[in-house]
Amino acid sequence: MVSIVHAAKQARDLLSARIYRPSHLRISLLDYLDLRTPPQRMYPNPTYIQAAMDWLCQAQDATDDGGVAARYRLDSGWMASYPETTGYIIPTFFNYAEFSHQSKYRARAIRMSDWLIEIQMESGAFPGHTLARKPIPRVFNTGQIILGLLRAYQETNKTAYLQASIRAGDWLVSVQEPDGSWLRYTFYNRTHVYHTCVAWPLILLSRITGNESYQLSAIANLDWALSCQTESGWFQLNGFRDDRLPFLHTIAYTITGLLESAYLLKPEMPQNSRYFEAAQKASEALLHRYEIRRYMAAQFDENWKSPASFSCLTGNCQMAYNWLRIYQCTRDARYLNGAVKLNEFVKSTQDLQSRNPGIRGGIKGSHPIWGSYIRYSYPNWAAKFFVDALMLEEKLVKDLYQRQKLHEYHRSR
Amino acid sequence: MNIIVLGKAWNSGKIIDIAQAFMDEGLPITGIVAMTRPKQRHRLKSVVQQLHFEGRQAILRKLPRPLAARRSSGAGKIASDTAAAKPALGPFCKQHGIRLELVPDLNGAQAESALKSMQPDLLVLGGTPIIRANILAIPEHGTINVHMGLLPKYRGRSVAEWAILEDAPVGLTVHLVDPGVDTGAILQQQTVDISDCATIAEMRQKLRYLQHRMMAASAREFLRGHLEPQPQRKEAGKQYYEMHPALKAVVEAKLARGYQPATTDAIPPQPVPTPC
Numbered sequence: 001m002v003s004i005v006h007a008a009k010q011a012r013d014l015l016s017a018r019i020y021r022p023s024h025l026r027i028s029l030l031d032y033l034d035l036r037t038p039p040q041r042m043y044p045n046p047t048y049i050q051a052a053m054d055w056l057c058q059a060q061d062a063t064d065d066g067g068v069a070a071r072y073r074l075d076s077g078w079m080a081s082y083p084e085t086t087g088y089i090i091p092t093f094f095n096y097a098e099f100s101h102q103s104k105y106r107a108r109a110i111r112m113s114d115w116l117i118e119i120q121m122e123s124g125a126f127p128g129h130t131l132a133r134k135p136i137p138r139v140f141n142t143g144q145i146i147l148g149l150l151r152a153y154q155e156t157n158k159t160a161y162l163q164a165s166i167r168a169g170d171w172l173v174s175v176q177e178p179d180g181s182w183l184r185y186t187f188y189n190r191t192h193v194y195h196t197c198v199a200w201p202l203i204l205l206s207r208i209t210g211n212e213s214y215q216l217s218a219i220a221n222l223d224w225a226l227s228c229q230t231e232s233g234w235f236q237l238n239g240f241r242d243d244r245l246p247f248l249h250t251i252a253y254t255i256t257g258l259l260e261s262a263y264l265l266k267p268e269m270p271q272n273s274r275y276f277e278a279a280q281k282a283s284e285a286l287l288h289r290y291e292i293r294r295y296m297a298a299q300f301d302e303n304w305k306s307p308a309s310f311s312c313l314t315g316n317c318q319m320a321y322n323w324l325r326i327y328q329c330t331r332d333a334r335y336l337n338g339a340v341k342l343n344e345f346v347k348s349t350q351d352l353q354s355r356n357p358g359i360r361g362g363i364k365g366s367h368p369i370w371g372s373y374i375r376y377s378y379p380n381w382a383a384k385f386f387v388d389a390l391m392l393e394e395k396l397v398k399d400l401y402q403r404q405k406l407h408e409y410h411r412s413r
Numbered sequence: 414m415n416i417i418v419l420g421k422a423w424n425s426g427k428i429i430d431i432a433q434a435f436m437d438e439g440l441p442i443t444g445i446v447a448m449t450r451p452k453q454r455h456r457l458k459s460v461v462q463q464l465h466f467e468g469r470q471a472i473l474r475k476l477p478r479p480l481a482a483r484r485s486s487g488a489g490k491i492a493s494d495t496a497a498a499k500p501a502l503g504p505f506c507k508q509h510g511i512r513l514e515l516v517p518d519l520n521g522a523q524a525e526s527a528l529k530s531m532q533p534d535l536l537v538l539g540g541t542p543i544i545r546a547n548i549l550a551i552p553e554h555g556t557i558n559v560h561m562g563l564l565p566k567y568r569g570r571s572v573a574e575w576a577i578l579e580d581a582p583v584g585l586t587v588h589l590v591d592p593g594v595d596t597g598a599i600l601q602q603q604t605v606d607i608s609d610c611a612t613i614a615e616m617r618q619k620l621r622y623l624q625h626r627m628m629a630a631s632a633r634e635f636l637r638g639h640l641e642p643q644p645q646r647k648e649a650g651k652q653y654y655e656m657h658p659a660l661k662a663v664v665e666a667k668l669a670r671g672y673q674p675a676t677t678d679a680i681p682p683q684p685v686p687t688p689c
Contacts, residue, residue: 033458038466039658291654332651333578333660340657397659406666 010370017074017369017376023356024074031368036348046100048347049390051361052383053096053105056089058357059380060108066115070130071365071379072358080130083119084141085381086112087126090148092384094155099391106155113152116145117164124167125185139175139182142168143198150204162208169205172198173217180220193228193238194250195221196257203264222261225254226278233281234302245299245307247373248315251286255279255322263325271329283326286319287338296342298366298373310371313349313363316342317385324392336396343393346386414636415443417531417552419519420539422447425502431539432511434625438633444512444531447502448519448541520545528552535632538590546592554636556590559628561620562653563602564588565645568595571656573620574613574664578656580675583607583616585624587631589642594652598642601631608671613664 018024030036059069059078067081068089093109096102120126121137126145128138146165153161177183181191182198199218206215228236235254239246262276270276285304290296296316297306320342323335349367354360363382365374374382400406416435420428425447432442463472506513514527519541528536528551536556538544549556562572563584573583584604589597605623610616634640656664 033461033465035462035465287654288652294655333575334651334653337654337657337660340659344657400660400663404663404666406663 013370013376019074021074021356023354023359026354027351027359027364027369030351031370034368036345037350038348039344042344042347043352045343045347045390045394047352048350049096049387049394050100051350051352052363052387052390053100053361055357055361055378056093056380056383056387057108058361059383060112065131066111068112068380071374071377072362074369074376077358080132081115082130082380083116083126084128084138084144085379085384087116087141087145087148089380089384091151092387094151095391096387099394109148110152110156113149113161116149117160120164120167124169124171126168128187137171137185138187139172139185139198140187140192140195142172143195143201146172146201146205150201150208153208165205166209166211169202169209169211169214172202173213176217176220180217180222180224182221188241190241191237192240192250193225193235194253194257196225196261197253198257199225200257200260200264203261207264218261222258222275225258226274229278229281230302232302232304233278233285234300234304235282236302245301247299248286248296248312248319249373251282251300252315252318252322255282256318259322259325263329269329276329279322280326280330283319283322283335287323287334290319290338290342296345298371308371310373311345311367312365312371312373313346313367314365314373314379314382314385316346317363317382317389320346320389321385321392324389324396327396333400336400339389340393340397343386343389347390350386414440414535415531415533416440416535416537416632417444417446417528417533418442418537418539419446419541419544419548420448421541422449422502422515424540425505428502428539429505430621431537431625431628432505432509434629435537435632436509437626438629440629440633440636442509442511442537444514444533445502445506446514446516446519446524446527446531448524449515449517451517520548524548525551535636536590537628537632543592543594544590549590549592557600557628557632557635558588558590558595558597559624559631560586560588560595561617561624562586562595563604564595564599565647565650567653568650569653572653573616574656574661575653576674577664577667577672578660582674583620583672585620585627587628588645593647596645596647598644600635600640600642601627603627607668608673610672611669613661613668616668 014028019028056068062069062078063081065081067083067086070079070082070085072078090109090112093105097105119131121135123137125137126142127135128141146168149161149165153165175182175184182195183191186192199221202214202218206212230236235251237243238250238254240250258275258279262270262273266273289304296311298308298310298312298315300306320339323339327333327335346363350361350363351359352361358378362378363386365377365379365382366372369376418428418431428445428447432445435442460472502513512531516524516527518524525547528548533552535554536552538556538558544556562576563582564586567576576583582604584602586602587600589600591597605620607616607619610619631640
């Protein structure tokens with residue numbers, strides 16, 4: 001009986017995802033049979049990066065406000081612009097402009113930044129969700145937008161971006177709880193450990209403005225986050241709703257926040273920071289689980305076990321990036337190795353052939369596409385983290401080959 | 414003395430090589446417990462996947478030999494040659510009077526009961542998955558394994574390659590097996606000079622040849638009471654994993670240049686009997 005209900009639900013989902021459209025049917029069949037690109041038929045990394053950037057440009061052009069459409073949904077196509085992710089997509093576009101030597105990506109990043117300034121709320125906060133809904137101030141989203149605006153300020157010297165960041169930072173400090181966490185204006189009105197990704201932009205803001213109060217606020221949050229780490233390295237209070245089984249996406253956010261804060265607080269020796277140690281402890285556990293299973297599951301319980309039979313591709317890209325950042329300062333090549341494999345997995349799921357511009361070059365929320373993280377959709381943040389992780393992999397593998405005087409191997413790769 | 418080898422039936426060459434090495438040391442093998450390949454749940458799906466990932470040769474390899482040989486294409490010929498080259502475990506066991514047990518899972522109830530009935534003094538691992546405590550508790554003197562790396566520093570997989578990547582010496586370790594991964598007490602280890610190996614394949618061939626003979630010699634000395642197991646300090650090393658080809662390219666290049674480790678361990682290099 002349970003399986004009949006399950007099958008009926010699946011059939012309903014497939015119909016609502018307009019599975020009868022050739023491009024949707026194609027991707028569903030490929031996922032059902034798990035026909036990913038085999039390693040021997042893979043292209044060099046820049047091909048995948050370019051395809052994902054083209055997809056992100058499509059997502060920006062799908063809306064007329066300068067922001068980036070939240071995702072391409074199989075059921076309803078492109079969504080409205082999403083302020084939070086547009087915020088952290090800005091640094092990706094600036095980085096790619098440098099990587100590809102094409103200034104058009106820089107111009108796009110500036111359009112995104114200008115749109116964000118327009119939608120800033122009276123309080124200094126930025127709204128959650130897309131603007132299709134009633135604007136509600138959100139802590140996490142505001143933090144991510146600060147990252148974009150500060151980068152735009154660093155690139156253009158335009159003070160409007162800095163002023164907007166300062167207003168946003170002041171609002172974040174004003175709504176913080178005494179224990180360092182954020183409870184008000186959060187997703188589902190709950191405290192989340194992944195708010196370490198809010199602490200990180202506050203440290204950056206403190207560095208740029210010289211205002212210590214942002215850093216103090218950030219450190220209070222990071223210390224609170226460490227108090228939520230268990231013996232196994234897992235973090236409590238780290239899910240969107242279900243804290244017992246958080247997605248890799250939020251686990252990776254927490255790790256990113258800790259790592260990047262450590263890089264900012266101790267630029268000479270980030271690995272000596274307790275935030276780095278906490279991030280590495282969780283990362284090591286994930287590396288072990290991934291390598292033993294040869295598959296990165298989408299969710300993890302407190303013993304790093306997972307009942308999930310799908311992969312959260314966004315989380316995979318984020319973790320690959322985190323492992324690369326750990327390798328960057330520890331030179332422990334096991335992390336580089338894991339990141340290259342994980343990136344390769346995501347590359348193998350990227351469809352470069354589809355005739356549908358919402359699918360071609362995009363990264364699915366889940367693999368297979370009906371997995372419960374952002375199902376039947378291509379979120380813009382998956383493509384963003386994918387580009388970030390592949391660009392960093394390109395840099396670090398190239399550095400490794402150059403150190404070993406292996407130019408010929410890099411070319412052949 | 415009951416010595417039993419555990420391994421995978423589809424890797425019979427390794428099991429036979431270990432058995433041969435033990436017999437050469439005067440330690441007869443009395444039984445082999447081999448795991449059979451797990452059955453595919455979705456056959457059609459797996460055939461489509463194999464065609465996609467490995468090409469039609471993968472399917473041809475699975476065909477019965479006469480059928481594969483009848484194919485006129487080169488691929489069919491390769492498939493039948495590969496099948497013919499694989500040494501058969503059954504005839505080997507029959508020839509040497511060794512009891513052979515085929516089981517679906519080396520940690521399962523069937524393997525446990527077969528091993529208990531064999532009453533082994535020593536279990537020898539020949540390329541197995543992690544063996545659980547219920548199986549490790551059966552043999553009188555314990556279970557031994559040979560590891561293609563110097564413990565405790567290099568645990569896990571591709572460790573010879575990892576050692577080269579980190580400019581460390583390459584070597585072999587014979588150790589007792591506990592429920593952890595390569596964490597059991599060390600019986601014997603030696604570094605191996607691989608400066609004459611120009612590729613990873615050559616290096617592995619050299620290490621493979623040495624490791625089974627070293628394990629057999631260590632087992633003999635251990636059973637005679639001449640070797641004292643040395644417990645490992647887990648924190649003195651790390652667990653390594655399968656190396657990606659992007660990093661293997663670095664290792665290949667180092668080997669092509671004639672690899673010499675930058676660091677040296679306390680263990681002196683031993684003479685190596687065979688060239689690459």
